[in-house]
Amino acid sequence: MGKIKLNKVRKAFGEAVIIPGADLEIKEGEFIVFVGPSGCGKSTLLRLIAGLEDLTSGKIEIDGRDVTDTAPGSRGLAMVFQSYALYPHMSVRNNIAFPLKMAKMPQTEIDAKIAKAAKTLNLTDYLDRKPGQLSGGQRQRVAIGRAIVRSPQGFLFDEPLSNLDAALRVNMRLEIMQLHQDLKATMVYVTHDQVEAMTMADRIVVLNRGNIEQVGTPLELYNKPNSLFVAGFIGSPKMNFVEGNTIGVRPEHLDISDKKGEWQGTVKLSEHLGSDTFLHVDGGKRGQLTVRATGESQFGPGNKIWMTPQKGRLHHFDAQGRATK
């Protein structure tokens, strides 16, 4: 349960076409991530699936059932919002109970479900507090609690971690992945952070101005990006593009030497991360290049170095930015 199918889904706000036409099949139990720069239409696409926006044209099916005109509450989906969207005047308990109350579930059953969810999410001690008395991470948990109690077939997350600090973000990332393993429900997760996408996703959908650029596993996108856009968006630091954007090579796929190689350049800056060193190199006519050296690099600003792309690690693009070969 939890198969979602988008069929030529199109969305325009007045004159502005935000999603020109999206086709996508999300498999049962899959963790799928929509990634793309801010404003590319990720939230809009998610809200279309949720039923919070009407389609301009096209069709959405869940488990073979056409839900294009079905109310949000009847699609069997739950959503976690970026700002959590908790009900401020209700206690944590009533927040989590709300969807069950709307479903007219008997009170004893509601109590049991809340107790269970609170235990899973470490919220038992906070059930009688109001959202305003909780930390960001706790609010996030309440939002997740409100989503899981209904046992939906699919979860929709809209940048749920973007309001948390870095350490908490890593923790919550793991918790959400753990939740996915436990519940085995389909999860659609929106983020602009490609690291989040790479680490969490079974499959990634890269969006560019409302168009689906590429769909694939994280490693497929990393190894075989089918466009300049995907190549530049996936991977950190960003891929280097040379020869008028027709050839790309990732910073970690350049071998360096002080004696010989294919491309010459001068180190301008070096960033030491401990495990790696990022060298920012002036490559002359090739422009600015980034090189990732493992461990502590012997090279520093001012050094002249040679860089050689590893075999089979070059990416070729045509003038339209499509990958060739």
Next chain:
Amino acid sequence: MATSHAQKVGRWALAPSLAALTVWAFVPLAIAIYFAFLRYNLQSDNTGWFGLNNFYYFVNDPYFYKDLFNTVALVLSVLAITIVGGTGLAILLDQPFWGRGIVRVLMISPFFIMPTVSSLVWKNLLMHPVFGLFAAIQRFFGASHVLDWFGTVPLLSVIIIVSWQWLPYAALILLTALQSLDLEQKDASMMDGAGPVSFFRYIVLPHLSRPITVVILIETIFLLNVFAEIKVTSVGGFAGNLTYLVASQLNEATDIGEAAAGGLIAVVLANLVSIFLVRIVGKNLGT
């Protein structure tokens, strides 16, 4: 947390306004209390300590219980009408429609009209049994006997006039509050399976509970003091309230002591009514 220094500065900064407030509110109240215990009638030289007699006479005035009832009925009805109607209007005005800006400005205009003026308009142009619009409408639909508003339903007439004045106020305060409702709450409640009615009941109303309390408190204060509408429409004998009774003690009987006692009783009543109402709102809307 404010430091003790900041608190000290804050206290000094507040002092002038507190002093002004004390003079403003406390002095008249103190004088009223003093007068309430005096035999003080402009038609008699005989002044002096009068004990609780002023209160006794005010409460035993033949109009007292009727006017007490009218006061409470007027306040409660107008509150009910303006809050229910104001919530409805606020929701309507919150929807996007053409000309919304102008309609919102027009909405508040009844509030700017002096009560005496609007009472006259209602009395002579709308509710008048001969020249009034309502009578004309009744006759248009073939009524041979038109309703004499002030003769037949004096209290209802006053309630309608006063509600008309206060509806925009309530609507505007509640509209402002509605606009501060986070739209993601609506999305979230829709995902949770709430329809429009549940959304209103569980999300919108609790959000409005505080502004509704404010509207109740402020309106109660003013509604206990309604006078012009009763005086202008000359229904004081039937639909008079305590304010009207106090005024007639002052003007017709020139009994300042008894008027002051009546005023104090009205103050106590005002506090009782507002405490009671605010309790009810707190219990039912704030979950």
